[in-house]
Amino acid sequence: MKLLDKIFKFNGGIQAETKKDISTKKTIKSLPIPSEIRLPLRQHIGKMAKLRVKVGDQVLKGELIAEADGNISAAIHAPTSGKIKSIEKLLIPHPSGLPDFCVTLIPDNNDKWVKKFPIDWKNISLKETNKLLLNSGIVGLGGAAFPSHLKLGTNRNSPIKTLIINAAECEPYITCDDMLMRERGKDLIEGIELVQSLLGAEETIIGIEDNKLEAFKIISSLIEKKPNIYIKVVPTIYPSGDAKRLIFLINGIKIPKEKRSSEYGIQMFNVATIVAIFRFIQYGEPSLSRIVTITGNIKEPRNYEVLFGTPLRSLVKDAGGQKIKNNTFLMGGPMMGFTLPSIDVSVTKTMNCVISAEPEMIQVTEEPLPCIRCSKCAEACPVSLQPQELFWFSKSDQFEKAQNYNLFDCIECGCCSYVCPSNIPLVQFYRYAKSEIISQSIAAEEADIARERNDFRILRLDREKKERAERNAQRKAENTNTDKLKLIEEKRAEIAAAMDRIKNEKNI
Amino acid sequence: MINQQSPFIKKAPSVTWIMMLVMLGLVPGTLACVFFFGIGILLNLTIAIITALIFEYFILKIRNLPIKLFITDGSAIVAASLLAISIPSIAPWWIIVIGTFFTIIVAKHLYGGLGSNLFNPAMIGYAVLLISFPAVMTKWPLPASHLLDFNLAQQIQIFVYGTKDVIDSVSSATPLDYIKTQILLNRPYEVNFTKGMPINSYFNASIIISLSFLIGGIFMWIKKIITWHLPITFLISLALISSIFWLVDSTRYLSPFIHLFSGGTLLCAFFIITDPVSGPTTPKGKIFFAFGVALLVYLIRVFGGYPEGIAFAVILMNICVPLIDSLTQPKVFGHE
Numbered sequence: 001m002k003l004l005d006k007i008f009k010f011n012g013g014i015q016a017e018t019k020k021d022i023s024t025k026k027t028i029k030s031l032p033i034p035s036e037i038r039l040p041l042r043q044h045i046g047k048m049a050k051l052r053v054k055v056g057d058q059v060l061k062g063e064l065i066a067e068a069d070g071n072i073s074a075a076i077h078a079p080t081s082g083k084i085k086s087i088e089k090l091l092i093p094h095p096s097g098l099p100d101f102c103v104t105l106i107p108d109n110n111d112k113w114v115k116k117f118p119i120d121w122k123n124i125s126l127k128e129t130n131k132l133l134l135n136s137g138i139v140g141l142g143g144a145a146f147p148s149h150l151k152l153g154t155n156r157n158s159p160i161k162t163l164i165i166n167a168a169e170c171e172p173y174i175t176c177d178d179m180l181m182r183e184r185g186k187d188l189i190e191g192i193e194l195v196q197s198l199l200g201a202e203e204t205i206i207g208i209e210d211n212k213l214e215a216f217k218i219i220s221s222l223i224e225k226k227p228n229i230y231i232k233v234v235p236t237i238y239p240s241g242d243a244k245r246l247i248f249l250i251n252g253i254k255i256p257k258e259k260r261s262s263e264y265g266i267q268m269f270n271v272a273t274i275v276a277i278f279r280f281i282q283y284g285e286p287s288l289s290r291i292v293t294i295t296g297n298i299k300e301p302r303n304y305e306v307l308f309g310t311p312l313r314s315l316v317k318d319a320g321g322q323k324i325k326n327n328t329f330l331m332g333g334p335m336m337g338f339t340l341p342s343i344d345v346s347v348t349k350t351m352n353c354v355i356s357a358e359p360e361m362i363q364v365t366e367e368p369l370p371c372i373r374c375s376k377c378a379e380a381c382p383v384s385l386q387p388q389e390l391f392w393f394s395k396s397d398q399f400e401k402a403q404n405y406n407l408f409d410c411i412e413c414g415c416c417s418y419v420c421p422s423n424i425p426l427v428q429f430y431r432y433a434k435s436e437i438i439s440q441s442i443a444a445e446e447a448d449i450a451r452e453r454n455d456f457r458i459l460r461l462d463r464e465k466k467e468r469a470e471r472n473a474q475r476k477a478e479n480t481n482t483d484k485l486k487l488i489e490e491k492r493a494e495i496a497a498a499m500d501r502i503k504n505e506k507n508i
Numbered sequence: 509m510i511n512q513q514s515p516f517i518k519k520a521p522s523v524t525w526i527m528m529l530v531m532l533g534l535v536p537g538t539l540a541c542v543f544f545f546g547i548g549i550l551l552n553l554t555i556a557i558i559t560a561l562i563f564e565y566f567i568l569k570i571r572n573l574p575i576k577l578f579i580t581d582g583s584a585i586v587a588a589s590l591l592a593i594s595i596p597s598i599a600p601w602w603i604i605v606i607g608t609f610f611t612i613i614v615a616k617h618l619y620g621g622l623g624s625n626l627f628n629p630a631m632i633g634y635a636v637l638l639i640s641f642p643a644v645m646t647k648w649p650l651p652a653s654h655l656l657d658f659n660l661a662q663q664i665q666i667f668v669y670g671t672k673d674v675i676d677s678v679s680s681a682t683p684l685d686y687i688k689t690q691i692l693l694n695r696p697y698e699v700n701f702t703k704g705m706p707i708n709s710y711f712n713a714s715i716i717i718s719l720s721f722l723i724g725g726i727f728m729w730i731k732k733i734i735t736w737h738l739p740i741t742f743l744i745s746l747a748l749i750s751s752i753f754w755l756v757d758s759t760r761y762l763s764p765f766i767h768l769f770s771g772g773t774l775l776c777a778f779f780i781i782t783d784p785v786s787g788p789t790t791p792k793g794k795i796f797f798a799f800g801v802a803l804l805v806y807l808i809r810v811f812g813g814y815p816e817g818i819a820f821a822v823i824l825m826n827i828c829v830p831l832i833d834s835l836t837q838p839k840v841f842g843h844e
């Protein structure tokens with residue numbers, strides 16, 4: 001173990017009140033199995049998972065409900081044993097507030113496991129391990145929801161030298177990673193060693209903010225005798241946990257927005273993701289639950305281990321309910337999170353934290369004034385953008401200029417809004433401008449396919465059609481129909497990739 | 509209104525609070541001015557603030573803007589105060605009113621109001637007055653402890669009718685003005701007592717006033733209302749430029765010391781060029797801007813037709829701000 005102390009400092013950032021001690025006083029509690037589980041089929045970045053059950057099916061805990069559709073997708077498993085009640089569109093915890101396809105499962109309360117298959121990764125090839133990981137259902141649990149098998153994959157040009165563990169947890173209020181390190185440090189370290197060897201990395205650096213003293217002590221003592229695992233304490237300056245900012249803090253490497261860290265020999269995982277990977281490989285347990293912080297305006301704030309698909313309502317109820325009733329809940333942190341459309345959404349893989357909204361969080365008390373060009377926002381911007389200029393261009397619909405001022409480098413961290421004396425909701429303007437630009441750039445015909453893409457039914461029909469066509473293709477060597485379908489498929493993939501990029505940028 | 513989008517927390521001093529701190533920062537300098545130039549400064553301030561608020565009220569009404577929101581932002585008060593402090597303490601009331609009119613109505617609102625003014629409002633007001641009423645604007649009383657021989661009746665008389673009608677008032681051109689005249693006439697000047705021009709006492713007063721503004725400036729820096737870029741660059745540039753000339757010919761050019769501690773240099777450094785709206789926003793831009801102002805201030809002081817160059821220098825540099833900003837964009841993270 002070695003403590004690395006050289007810190008590179010990025011521009012700006014903010015030091016908000018962390019409010020973390022609200023939810024760290026109690027240990028992680030397992031939330032009992034709810035009476036109904038609703039699993040959205042899209043809890044990750046990429047294609048919706050392909051359904052593998054039908055209404056009325058009996059499933060066991062850990063059984064595959066929907067498999068990854070292609071490489072950029074993630075599987076969904078039954079979090080407990082029970083019966084599939086329905087498959088329908090329901091509200092999901094997504095900023096769009098739109099409903100999406102969910103599988104409803106009625107638990108039988110036996111919680112009976114399917115047969116588990118631990119992975120003997122030392123004796124099989126990396127490729128095979130990776131193939132198995134495709135159906136682990138594990139996605140980035142820090143909030144990005146990027147399918148993890150992709151990051152562990154073998155098809156990359158440059159070797160990975162450094163594995164960075166994101167334990168910064170820089171957003172105020174959130175403590176799920178902190179509590180995980182305190183209570184499951186052993187799993188974490190074993191997971192780190194495992195992932196490090198899977199990646200073939202030489203070293204691992206754990207980046208942790210200096211406000212998590214207890215977790216730091218536990219982790220340090222656990223890695224005392226591990227020569228290749230380092231720990232680096234970074235200052236508590238939001239957004240130190242943003243992937244590219246953290247890499248810079250640790251390594252001094254500034255990775256441009258269009259590049260991936262793996263091109264620089266760096267791969268980053270969040271602590272919770274590491275533990276999930278460990279449990280899948282070691283015990284054959286797919287991703288069925290996560291630790292969720294429930295905090296803010298709630299009677300008994302704490303961290304819970306929650307099965308995916310559990311209605312948020314059960315979680316809120318177990319935590320004693322809201323102190324001040326306003327029925328508003330935020331998902332994620334107060335800086336980058338969003339208001340949930342309803343208390344009836346379910347807990348998903350991306351739900352690291354639920355903040356029962358404090359009244360002052362959702363009440364706009366002060367009216368915005370014009371920008372006084374004080375440049376406080378520019379001083380706070382961790383990407384060194386000029387938020388006041390971006391604001392001006394976004395507001396006046398001068399999108400080209402906004403892009404020239406690197407609008408798309410903005411990570412929507414909210415630092416600029418946080419410090420603006422004129423109370424301008426700056427980030428909202430950037431979101432508006434970005435979505436305008438994107439929707440303008442998607443041409444009309446492509447937009448048609450994009451709409452189609454959102455339609456599950458057509459998608460399914462399409463898939464069947466394609467499968468039929470493939471059968472036909474086998475029969476006939478020459479088949480023009482396949483070419484056409486291929487074209488549509490390619491286009492669709494292109495759009496999906498574009499949407500992913502956008503989402504990706506939003507979520508890092 | 510319900511806030512639906514992140515961030516859901518924020519912590520920023522309001523514009524009103526910032527303006528209040530600027531006013532607080534002005535207190536030491538203002539008190540020093542009152543001490544040396546008389547209670548007239550306070551009368552100027554009061555009238556300027558009152559008329560500014562009245563003008564602000566009416567123009568907001570005409571422009572159909574929310575009056576309460578904008579009148580409480582404090583920006584009109586700050587602009588009017590900066591103007592008032594720059595006007596001689598023995599100026600008549602209508603000077604203040606005219607200056608305030610140009611500051612609030614023309615420089616601020618005709619350009620679009622809070623946040624949109626291209627030029628520093630106080631300096632526009634000042635420049636207009638200096639061009640239109642040079643005699644009044646360059647006539648300062650002899651610096652002395654005017655608090656001791658305070659005569660309310662006389663002050664009010666001056667305030668209402670101007671100095672012409674007050675027989676025993678004393679006034680003088682500023683030392684910068686005096687020295688420039690001497691240089692223009694190719695006469696040597698003396699930095700000691702000259703006839704009607706007690707330069708030493710003037711500089712004692714000037715130094716104390718300057719230091720008082722410095723204290724206020726440091727206060728604003730501590731309170732993070734301003735960054736070091738503008739004031740420090742401005743002061744260092746002015747010192748350097750004047751040193752070069754002075755080293756070349758110290759009989760013709762004033763020492764950097766005199767430049768730094770006279771004619772509102774410190775007021776300019778901390779309170780005038782730090783106006784965010786009409787200034788640059790990038791750190792590098794701030795450095796260029798401050799250097800430009802310093803250079804122009806020096807050139808106008810020494811070679812120009814006006815005794816004090818700050819107002820014109822600031823206004824000229826204001827024009828360059830969009831260019832400066834666009835040329836000094838900081839490197840975006842990951843763009844090399």
Ligand code: SF4
Binds near residue numbers: 426
């Ligand atoms: S912080 Fe607000 S008022 Fe200041 S420059 Fe940025 S947008 Fe304008």
Ligand code: SF4
Binds near residue numbers: 413
């Ligand atoms: S939201 Fe965008 S512009 Fe604002 S501080 Fe963050 S990165 Fe900079």
